[in-house]
Amino acid sequence: MTLVEPIRKKKDIRKVEAVLKKQNFRNLLLFTIGTNCGLRISDILSLNVCDVRGKSYICLIEKKTGKYKKFPINNKLKPMLETFTKNKKSCSPLFESVFNNRLERYAAYHIIKNACELAGLEEKVGTHTMRKTFGYHHYKKYKDVAMLQKIFNHSNPQTTLRYIGIEQEQIYESYRNFIL
Numbered sequence: 001m002t003l004v005e006p007i008r009k010k011k012d013i014r015k016v017e018a019v020l021k022k023q024n025f026r027n028l029l030l031f032t033i034g035t036n037c038g039l040r041i042s043d044i045l046s047l048n049v050c051d052v053r054g055k056s057y058i059c060l061i062e063k064k065t066g067k068y069k070k071f072p073i074n075n076k077l078k079p080m081l082e083t084f085t086k087n088k089k090s091c092s093p094l095f096e097s098v099f100n101n102r103l104e105r106y107a108a109y110h111i112i113k114n115a116c117e118l119a120g121l122e123e124k125v126g127t128h129t130m131r132k133t134f135g136y137h138h139y140k141k142y143k144d145v146a147m148l149q150k151i152f153n154h155s156n157p158q159t160t161l162r163y164i165g166i167e168q169e170q171i172y173e174s175y176r177n178f179i180l
Contacts, residue, residue: 005123006136006165007035007116013133015119020111027111029084030095030103034112034130036077038138038151040064041105041127050090052081065153135164 007013013035020028033044042063052058052073059070073081085094095103109127116125123129131152139148139161149160161167 003124004126004129004132006132007121007123007125007129008136008165008169010137012119012121016115016121019115019118023111023115025080025084026095026103027115029080030108030111031115031130032077032080034127035133035137036074037071038131038134040131041108043069045093045095045103045105045108047094048090049085049088049092049094052094053085053088053090062153067153071151132164135160136166139164139166 007016016031017028020031030044033039033047034041037044037058040063043060046060046063047058051060055073057070057072059068061067062069093102095108097103097107105127112127112129113125116123116129135148135152138151139145142148145157145160148164149157152160152163154160154163158167
């Protein structure tokens with residue numbers, strides 16, 4: 001399994017969003033939920049319209065951990081979800097394929113990987129890039145590894161820092177600034 005990286009520059013996130021916006025609104029929403037909520041792809045793809053329409057919070061049981069998770073829908077996602085779910089049936093999957101089936105993780109992987117390539121990103125990317133991007137930028141904004149550890153359900157802070165690429169970034173920075 002290849003380890004993927006977060007998208008570290010906000011301008012690169014905007015480039016990916018621009019690519020996805022040209023493709024279709026579904027793909028843009030998929031990426032925006034991933035980067036704004038920090039969910040695993042399995043949890044994003046398991047969402048139904050009724051889980052988000054008219055809601056202030058998303059509530060779910062995480063597929064990997066079996067733990068209950070509840071978090072507010074931010075102001076960027078609210079209008080997007082409102083627009084996207086407008087004429088959809090409540091019981092239908094939030095993300096459907098062209099065949100009206102629930103979008104599968106393989107298809108989501110290709111959507112994200114293709115958009116990142118078209119945006120000119122050099123990072124190793126996959127669907128987990130969205131979760132790591134959320135974590136990286138959340139840490140950069142709040143500098144609260146304990147909070148992020150709790151959000152991700154990690155067992156210790158070192159796991160969280162390594163997971164979002166901060167640990168490696170700090171190592172590289174120490175090399176850059178160490179001159180004899």
